Amino acid sequence: MDKTPDILCIGSVLWDVVGRTGAEMVKGNDVPGRIVRIPGGVALNIAMTLKGFGLVPGLVSVLGTDPAGNELAAACEDMNLVTRYLTRDPDLPTDSYIAIEDGSGLVAAMCDAHSLEAAGERILAPLLDGRLGSDAAPYPGTIALDGNLTETLLANIAERPAFRAADLRIAPASPGKATRLTPLLAHPGATLYVNLEEAGLLLGRSFDGAHLAAEALVSAGATRAMVSDGARSAALGTFEGTISAAPPKVAQVRVTGAGDTFMAAHIAAELRREDAQAALDTALRAAATFVSGGTPK
Template identity: 65%
Template sequence: MSAPPDILCIGAVLWDVIGRATRHMSLGNDVPGRITRVPGGVAMNIAMTLRRFGLTPALLTAIGQDAEGDELIAACDRMGMDTRHVYRSLDLPTDRYMAVEGANGLIAAIADAHSLEAAGARILTPLTDGPLGSAAAPYPGIVALDGNLTEVLLGEIAQNPAFAAADLRIAPASPGKAERLLPFLTAPRATLYVNLEEAGLICAERFADAETAARALQKRGAARILVTDSANPAAAADPSGLITATPPQVMVTRVTGAGDTFMAAHIAAERDGATGAAALDRALQAAAAHISGGAAG
């Protein structure tokens, strides 16, 4: 692969181990279901959706030089992703994520992204001092950034001149990591993709709906924000105003990766020229297709 990528996806690329049951679950339940292992992680989920929309993403991440890492790189290559710039560590194992889902949604999850965190700024070298860009020649395209990076590294990215020309699209890896996005809250070229809980954590308050959350983030200096709230109306805000839209009502068969699919579909829609309500609607449609077990795109 020699053509330049359409977008950079920076963050977690790992194996998702997901257990799904078709019945409602609560703490301590032991029920029949299906267990799968598939490529995942925020950056990977975004990249997979971008591929379904015909875009070629390049991955900037850490993947071990172990058997699981070799399998993961091969899977990425088969899907048409650019893996030339992946940091392959000799001493760090390939990361993993494990989740249990029931008919009532996500029951519990553990993200083991310690290798990504340990690799730190080494995953950014192709962009900060390499073939993709540098401080003297900043990368001018779209960068999808996930909150699995450490708070220190995210803070450095927010100030790094190598990112000064980039169209930054940023999402937390989970509500527990939402506050890591604070360095980007007032960044003029950043778009934040958060759910209602994550918006509340960033603002240190609770919100009744996505519209209220988006307005609060605007008051705190955010240039562009998209806030989702499960099956309730989502909101998108930028200097031109604020819009809301209600997601399609679908049967929920999976939830892991829904937010990443929403973000990727919105990016793809805007890259195709869609704006405002049209881009938001396409993102909600893609997320609904993902949740119901269909394909986005």
């Protein structure tokens, strides 16, 4: 696709393998269910949702030249995502993610993003060599950035002049990677998107709700912090104050990708210039639609 992207999505682009069952599971269970293999990864999940809201996302990541990578690249092109900024590496296998979900939510998950980590700064070449930007002419647009990048690379992005003018929207990818975002707290254009657990890990304390966690992240230096808490209220903290809202109540069909959908819907709403409360409400509705099995629009 030759269009100029409205937003860049930097991070994991991979295959999701998700097993779902309506049964309640405990460790060691072997139950019947459905298993699907779908395009995924935080950056790609965000891009697909943004595309559904009428935006043109560009992918910045790495894919192998193996059959899995070729198939995934073709799938992204079929979805009219901008793929020309993807790094293709014949020596790295295409990354993958596996999750098990039961009737109450996520049971366990594992992300193999070793190729993304191994590619390192090479994936950022379009933002450094003049195609999209450089240290002398920083990229001025919106970037959705996920925490599957290494801590070293995230710290480099936090300090590099090429990223100082960007509207950075940042997700940790998982609680286990939340602390990687610490160097980005001080970026003047950063908005953090974390859940309640991830907020606690970033600040080394626990919180009773999203409102308090969002306020604490701003007090710790974040310019803006969005904190979600599943079916409970989410909150957006800024230097001007904190707002919150509760999501619609829906029957849960799936959970993998819900946080990425929430983040993408909020970005899209703000790029449409919805006010802060309306954008939060839009994001919560989109996440609820996704969890219930529908397609956010």
